[in-house]
Amino acid sequence: MILDAMADALGGRAALAATTTETVTATGVRRHPGWGKVPSEPELVAEFAYTQTVDVVAPRYRLELEADTKLVPTKLRYTEIGNGSVGYVDGIDFMFDPRPASTAIPSWRVAARQRHIDLTSVPRLATKLLDPAADVMIDGSTVTLRETGRPPVRVVLDDDSRPARLEIIEEHSPHGDALVEVRFDDYRPVGALVLPHHVVITVDGLVVHDETRTVELDREADFRVPDDAVVDASAAQSAYANYATEWLMNYVLAGVRFYFDLQTTPTDPEPVDVAPGVKIVLGPSHNVLVVEMDDHVVAVDAPLYDEYTRAALAQVKRAFPGKPLRKVIGTHFHYDHIGGIREFVADGGVQVIVGEPSVRYFRDLLNSPHTVDPDRLAGHPVETEVIGVKDSLELPTADGGVMRILRIKTDHTEDGLVVHLSKPGLLFESDLWNPTPVMPAPNSGRGRLAVQLYDGIKELGLDVQTIVSGHSGTDGHTLAHSAPLGFLKTAAGY
Known part of the structure; x- marks a missing residue:
């Protein structure tokens, strides 16, 4: 079976099941296809370095990020924690107001980050695909994962049965349907697993994200957030975070706090x-x-x-x-x-x-x-x-x-x-x-x-x-x- 071959290529079902966390330390760049001087040339918006530990099974993450933003030159430096739908940020995450802040973040922001992690973490992806309850469709060397409230993810395996790329159709305003591809390469042994050390994301063929990483498994991390770190989101905002994930990530990595807080109305009731x-x-x-x-x-x-x-x-x-x-x-x-x-x-x-x-x-x-x-x-x-x-x-x-x-x-x-x-x-x-x-x-x-x-x-x-x-x-x-x-x-x- 193709999923068995994929599991074996990554180190085996037992090794995957025994893995508790994945810690990625990476450097890279983010480009925005909606900015720049012409539409066909995405603008470099940030050079970043981060260390991120994610729970392979549960939706939890701890991120420590530094980035040099380009639109307004600013040094971002913050720790962000997400646990379920609740999240918290401590540090400088906004290029237009580079003052440290310690505050809860909206649940839709956490949802977008969780979805981005799901698309870029091979251990988390494999765990989802191997779940007996998963809604999976197999067609040759392609496996499609369907989750409620999210666009389907097509996983294309390489000749060694490892994930070579993911394909997702997202909503990227105002263009609408956008083909997002997450490409994995440079697979190397990490403990009992074999994982990619290079990740590239494209949108309609344009490279928007390129990172080189090192990977560590089973590092302990503190995923706790303050008891009062709850900022609710509307149903529309939460949905948007899941079907426009990489669109939102263009903004957060540029230091713009997730597309201007997903505004819904003007500030004044009349012009x-x-x-x-x-x-x-x-x-x-x-x-x-x-x-x-x-x-x-x-x-x-x-x-x-x-x-x-x-x-x-x-x-x-x-x-x-x-x-x-x-x-x-x-x-x-x-x-x-x-x-x-x-x-x-x-x-x-x-x-x-x-x-x-x-x-x-x-x-x-x-x-x-x-x-x-x-x-x-x-x-x-x-x-x-x-x-x-x-x-x-x-x-x-x-x-x-x-x-x-x-x-x-x-x-x-x-x-x-x-x-x-x-x-x-x-x-x-x-x-x-x-x-x-x-x-x-x-x-x-x-x-x-x-x-x-x-x-x-x-x-x-x-x-x-x-x-x-x-x-x-x-x-x-x-x-x-x-x-x-x-x-x-x-x-x-x-």
């Missing part, structure tokens, strides 16, 4: 006035600008993922009663800013406007299959026109002014757009600079990106009084979604 004919939907981490036109509205950015976007879209529709959404502008292709774009176009009759280099990319994602977590567009497909901006595009606004959609050159992406509104002298951008409620320190914020944004405004000859952003900024006490141009000038070092 906030910015200027006459201009409102903003404020989120815990991402904002949507809404601009009134003669007979419709235009939204700028469609952030995050379907559940959040549905709530944000409801505010967009209420912003200017009687005027439907007819255009949505993507400032750039990064998933956190356009992850909900399929939801924004699902009612039909909505054009998508993006930087010219990303037109094909947006057409593909608007037509991609969504079978793991079907969205509204998957259930009722609509034709959506994607318009590319080569240099600039002008549209008349309801106040008699002009909306100018402009390409801007920065190191962030090749398709970057900013939106300028002539009457209020307002410029909306995402990721280049986050406004502050008070004058920032010179040479602060997003560094070179703030400089490039300010230089771009001057080179384009734009009359800008106010910067409004897709992210709110803070002085540590107060949040601000807009700031005078002078604040940006100071942050840029001028």
